[in-house]
Amino acid sequence: MKHKLKIKICGMKFDIQKISDLLPDFIGFIFYPNSPRFVGFDFVIPKLKNKILKTGVFVNESEENILKMKKKNKLDFIQLHGMESPFYCERLFQKGLNLIKVFRINDFFDFKKIIDYVPFCTYFLFDSDTIYYGGSGQKFCWKKLHEYTFQVPFFLSGGIGIQDFDKIQNFYHSEIFGIDINSKFEFFPGKKDDIKLKTFIKKIKKL
Numbered sequence: 001m002k003h004k005l006k007i008k009i010c011g012m013k014f015d016i017q018k019i020s021d022l023l024p025d026f027i028g029f030i031f032y033p034n035s036p037r038f039v040g041f042d043f044v045i046p047k048l049k050n051k052i053l054k055t056g057v058f059v060n061e062s063e064e065n066i067l068k069m070k071k072k073n074k075l076d077f078i079q080l081h082g083m084e085s086p087f088y089c090e091r092l093f094q095k096g097l098n099l100i101k102v103f104r105i106n107d108f109f110d111f112k113k114i115i116d117y118v119p120f121c122t123y124f125l126f127d128s129d130t131i132y133y134g135g136s137g138q139k140f141c142w143k144k145l146h147e148y149t150f151q152v153p154f155f156l157s158g159g160i161g162i163q164d165f166d167k168i169q170n171f172y173h174s175e176i177f178g179i180d181i182n183s184k185f186e187f188f189p190g191k192k193d194d195i196k197l198k199t200f201i202k203k204i205k206k207l
Contacts, residue, residue: 005168006178007201008155010057010079011037013190020048022198025178028055028079031069036189037182041065045073055079055100063091070097079125086116093120100155104129105140111148118150125180128158145173153177160184162200169207179204 009019010028020027029045030037045054053076056069060082070078078092079100089099101121103114106129114124126145128138139159148154153175160168161184168179183189185196 003177005176005204005207006155007204008055008178008180009185009192009197010055010157010180010182011035011186011190012192013037013039015192015194016046016048018194019192019197020052022194022201023049024052024197024201026053026055026077028057028180028182029073030057031061031065032057032059032081034059039190041069043073053077057081060084063088066092066097067095077122081127086120089117089120098122100125102127102157105144105158107141107144109144111150115150118152121152123155123177124150124152125155125157127180142167142171145176148173148175151175155180157182162196165200165203168204 006025008026008028009024011030012019012027027048029039029043031041032038048054054073055077056073056075057079058066058081066078069075077098077100079102080089081102084101089101092099099121100123101117102125105126128140130138142156155178156176157180160179160181185193187193
């Protein structure tokens with residue numbers, strides 16, 4: 001592993017400052033109306049602990065609304081979880097936005113098809129291929145990621161829980177950047193289990 005794995009907690013809605021005290025590297029807020037973790041377009045992110053990067057998660061959202069939310073909440077990253085095209089990503093990139101593009105992985109996924117996204121994304125995020133846009137609690141086969149050869153660092157996502165620590169510890173890829181966690185650390189959508197998170201973050205940071 002080239003560096004310490006980053007931790008991204010996604011789908012925050014409640015107890016935001018309490019979770020911020022655990023010092024994850026990224027916190028994600030969902031601006032997608034069909035998600036049970038939707039914070040609302042009027043939501044204002046409270047002040048987070050220093051250096052935690054604010055990520056806005058959008059699904060097939062208008063460019064105008066993303067720019068509005070970015071400005072309103074001073075978002076550090078925009079995570080695109082829908083069917084956004086390379087051209088769409090290029091337009092946001094040209095406006096100075098830092099992008100995390102999500103791809104849903106199954107056994108038949110062809111990584112060659114994401115080559116056109118490479119110039120415009122700071123990170124990729126590899127999630128499970130389900131009918132949901134994230135937060136499904138389902139895993140995909142991590143061995144598939146050995147087919148990924150581009151030099152865009154990625155977050156590993158998809159049903160990761162505290163019981164997966166050993167598996168994470170034994171997984172190697174030169175471009176893995178961080179772990180994205182959500183539903184397996186919740187009491188209910190948007191309400192995170194701070195005890196589980198504290199334990200997991202502490203273990204990951206020791207790797």
